[in-house]
Amino acid sequence: MLSNLLSGDLPRSRRLTAALLAILLALAFGPFLFPGVRAFSMMGMICVFIILVASYDLMLGYTHIVSFAHTMFFGIGAYGVAMAVGTWGNSFGSVLLGMAGALLLTIVLALLLGLLSLRVKAIFFALVTLAVAFAFLSLVTQLYPVTGGEDGMRVRVPRELGPAFRPLEQSLWGFSLPDFCSALVSGSATAWDDALFQVRINGRTLMYYVAFGTALLVFLFLLRVVNSPFGKVLQAIRENEFRAQALGYNTVLYRTSVVILSACLACLAGVLFALINRYVNPENTLAFELMVFILLMCVMGGMGTLYGAVVGASLFLLAQNYLQDLLKLLVTQLPPDSGLANLVGPERWLLWFGLLFVLSVYFFPAGVVGQLRRWSARRQQNNPVVEVVAKPGSQTLSS
Amino acid sequence: MALAQPVLEARNLSVHFGGHKAVHDVNCAFYRGTLTTIVGPNGAGKTTWFNLLSGQLRATSGQVLLRGEDLTPLGAAARTDKGLGRAFQLTNLFPGLTALENVRLAVASRHRTGHVFWQMSSRRSDIAGRAFEVLQTVGLDHRAESLVANLPHGDQRKLEVALLLALEPEVFMFDEPTAGMSVDEVPVILELIAAIKAKQDKVVLLVEHKMDVVRSLSDRIVVLHNGELVADGEPAEVIASPVVQEAYLGTSPSAAEVAL
Numbered sequence: 001m002l003s004n005l006l007s008g009d010l011p012r013s014r015r016l017t018a019a020l021l022a023i024l025l026a027l028a029f030g031p032f033l034f035p036g037v038r039a040f041s042m043m044g045m046i047c048v049f050i051i052l053v054a055s056y057d058l059m060l061g062y063t064h065i066v067s068f069a070h071t072m073f074f075g076i077g078a079y080g081v082a083m084a085v086g087t088w089g090n091s092f093g094s095v096l097l098g099m100a101g102a103l104l105l106t107i108v109l110a111l112l113l114g115l116l117s118l119r120v121k122a123i124f125f126a127l128v129t130l131a132v133a134f135a136f137l138s139l140v141t142q143l144y145p146v147t148g149g150e151d152g153m154r155v156r157v158p159r160e161l162g163p164a165f166r167p168l169e170q171s172l173w174g175f176s177l178p179d180f181c182s183a184l185v186s187g188s189a190t191a192w193d194d195a196l197f198q199v200r201i202n203g204r205t206l207m208y209y210v211a212f213g214t215a216l217l218v219f220l221f222l223l224r225v226v227n228s229p230f231g232k233v234l235q236a237i238r239e240n241e242f243r244a245q246a247l248g249y250n251t252v253l254y255r256t257s258v259v260i261l262s263a264c265l266a267c268l269a270g271v272l273f274a275l276i277n278r279y280v281n282p283e284n285t286l287a288f289e290l291m292v293f294i295l296l297m298c299v300m301g302g303m304g305t306l307y308g309a310v311v312g313a314s315l316f317l318l319a320q321n322y323l324q325d326l327l328k329l330l331v332t333q334l335p336p337d338s339g340l341a342n343l344v345g346p347e348r349w350l351l352w353f354g355l356l357f358v359l360s361v362y363f364f365p366a367g368v369v370g371q372l373r374r375w376s377a378r379r380q381q382n383n384p385v386v387e388v389v390a391k392p393g394s395q396t397l398s399s
Numbered sequence: 400m401a402l403a404q405p406v407l408e409a410r411n412l413s414v415h416f417g418g419h420k421a422v423h424d425v426n427c428a429f430y431r432g433t434l435t436t437i438v439g440p441n442g443a444g445k446t447t448w449f450n451l452l453s454g455q456l457r458a459t460s461g462q463v464l465l466r467g468e469d470l471t472p473l474g475a476a477a478r479t480d481k482g483l484g485r486a487f488q489l490t491n492l493f494p495g496l497t498a499l500e501n502v503r504l505a506v507a508s509r510h511r512t513g514h515v516f517w518q519m520s521s522r523r524s525d526i527a528g529r530a531f532e533v534l535q536t537v538g539l540d541h542r543a544e545s546l547v548a549n550l551p552h553g554d555q556r557k558l559e560v561a562l563l564l565a566l567e568p569e570v571f572m573f574d575e576p577t578a579g580m581s582v583d584e585v586p587v588i589l590e591l592i593a594a595i596k597a598k599q600d601k602v603v604l605l606v607e608h609k610m611d612v613v614r615s616l617s618d619r620i621v622v623l624h625n626g627e628l629v630a631d632g633e634p635a636e637v638i639a640s641p642v643v644q645e646a647y648l649g650t651s652p653s654a655a656e657v658a659l
Contacts, residue, residue, distance in 0.1 A: 229512045239494060246455070
């Protein structure tokens, strides 16, 4: 059952399974475990970025297509909804209409890009996508009357997804994990009671669960795709495109469909982003910096594993949101005005952020997921007593 | 035999790289149930000619016909789909996938299931089963789950042949299938090729240097020299012909020793 849901592609590492379960539970019960606006918005972003990075991994990790236009499709989705809601009012109809329009534009542009890869290969294709993405960015910035230019657009979401909507009369109880932990550390006798807090279910909570559900479904769908015969052809193209052609696969067709599929999912992530963040501007949807972040999450998590997208997005956004607090905490532990305290000053968080990446790439060259799998495979080789993990193919042969 | 329609036909096939005539004006037809060996000194254009037939290389002029249908405008993928199967001289596999996954890709291409994205590939027991069968025929079933990058060279050569077998094409093109194999592995591959020939319904083209192999397997020998077809006929007759002897002696005495 579980294997079927995961399309036979199990985590294949105990530590990875534990990490994925922790992420799944944290996201599923997030609003009831982590109080505060910042935690709530970060969890929403993790859901959006799981879709965005997983779909990017389909191109980069599984097919070896390097594209820098992923944020363009993300932006098309976000602006599509923002403009539709701005024009036709905040109804679900206009959200759907905006999404449909955005998807249509996405398919057309992705098709053109995909066909372009017929002519230009590898790094040249990457450069063309970069140029297209920059052209789109400056177009959005220049078209002030339509897109709001640098100011961006406020997205007035349907009432049911906004903070004013209260589906439940009374509020529910939540159990704050961070408060509980800090109470335990300080040795408070009332740790359990201190951790309880009230959760008001409103439209934003609903919107969060829409994003969570979509991310979960998209992720399971992508797992199915990469473990299907189609996905195997993609990996064949990654390994040796020349031979894939000689085996009778029209690789241009496969590459084009992957670019389109991946772009459509990025567009969907953009739609969710606009509805969760309720504000879109070129910086938070189209900037090149965002593209680099997606690339980093994909590489840090582990290319060509899909699970890497979940781990990468979660780790990255956690670091981005909480590294400053961690440093603040460190400074209080150090002698004031010493060199070390200056070095870990919270205003230097970007330095440590960068250092974290360098270290993670150095120690996890195959990404977190790739490295965890390698370790567990090595352990199994050293202990032959441990059950042999059979690949899906051999299972069907024996049955 | 000459009256039957040829399965595969090269008409005035040429490819020129600048002034260099790699293959020049080759006419040749291949019939069902025959095994033809292409011989020639190194650099004679054998592999280039194979590339022209299977579509890896576009011809400067001339035509390739399969059952009378003109394949010249088609690329490699479409030609394979029509029934032209090709194995490569330099091992050309998917190194990051397992041996079984490699063969499964060939079987899936044959079954035309590459576009299926809603089904787990491990659920296609027909495809996996057939792929495993093919691995057994080349004697690689014990390495099914090994990554190809970790296979020894001889096993990679066998897998190269396995991919072609799994495609079940109408025309089998083997480019030095036994090159780099150890002596005890060679007979396995030769028996496989002989078995395809014995079924009498396929066309087999073989590029091979080992003359004992050529003599025992071939129905016909075609000799290429400097990109041109210089001899074509029954093995005994071709090997004895003065043109062939001169072609070999003129360029490479060591090759002539092997040949004679």
